[in-house]
């Protein structure tokens with residue numbers, strides 16, 4: 001499968017967005033070009049398109065073991081997180097607070113605050129995993145819903161979702177999880193979550209589709225009205241081609257997961273071993289992590305010049321979460337893990353994926369070595 005990435009870029013920013021899976025997206029758009037009819041219309045042409053969306057819904061409902069009517073397609077991960085929290089608010093109109101991890105994407109904190117949930121933030125340490133004892137203490141004080149993402153977008157750390165689920169069951173509370181960085185990268189057990197969200201562009205399905213899913217029954221919830229699409233949970237004409245390619249990208253990632261992860265684990269070892277010899281520190285090195293992500297503390301001060309140097313050499317990496325990658329803000333995750341602001345501003349994120357090659361990894365490590373030698377005391 002060819003990607004749409006220009007061949008002169010060595011792309012190491014899969015956590016920001018996965019390069020499009022070209023063939024699958026072309027197929028979805030050619031179906032749309034043939035049959036562009038509004039899925040919400042009354043004609044048989046529209047009904048056929050609604051049927052296509054329903055078959056994707058059925059696919060994701062089976063995959064996640066959730067009722068079909070509880071799978072809602074929307075535009076992007078941010079919206080999916082908002083819908084997740086709107087549903088929680090509708091389910092518990094009187095609940096004043098939630099227990100939340102310190103590693104959420106900014107959209108989750110915004111959604112919680114916009115829905116007037118006070119946030120009881122869990123503590124962590126340099127491992128980058130949440131403190132389960134703290135979670136238990138908070139639940140003993142008050143059994144509140146738990147919000148904890150599956151995989152950290154910066155660190156790639158996988159949170160202990162089975163242990164969280166056991167505590168959630170013991171205290172009879174919901175456990176909602178943003179799966180944006182875990183879906184398509186690791187085997188997920190959907191029995192752990194009472195609600196979840198994930199998105200198509202993070203797995204190569206192209207922009208424009210994400211979903212929210214729930215295990216619990218809930219009739220009325222929506223972020224906006226004005227149409228009864230998505231069983232009344234998301235007004236607005238459905239993005240048919242994006243929903244179609246969401247499904248095929250998911251099938252692609254699941255089919256290739258084992259071989260992809262084998263390859264990416266080898267690349268991660270190559271990258272991290274080389275960078276450690278250059279004085280870099282791998283954040284959350286020994287924690288359970290997805291094999292595609294390395295978050296690295298560089299041993300130099302000249303981080304902006306370093307990043308410019310990487311770009312000049314045609315290598316795309318990131319400094320942290322995608323939405324903030326242009327603003328050089330301290331990473332909240334790192335602060336929660338006990339790193340200083342100064343350290344957090346010296347971190348880079350390298351994330352690989354389906355199309356990453358051995359040659360690219362070699363160019364990456366050689367270029368980093370060259371730049372660290374130029375800007376630091378290495379060599």
Ligand SMILES: Cc1ncc(COP(=O)(O)O)c(C=O)c1O
Nearest residue numbers: 076077078105153178180181322
């Ligand atoms: C964990 C996580 N949640 C939510 C989002 C938001 O997704 P989007 O920017 O596509 O709306 C991201 C994007 O980086 C993410 O990594």
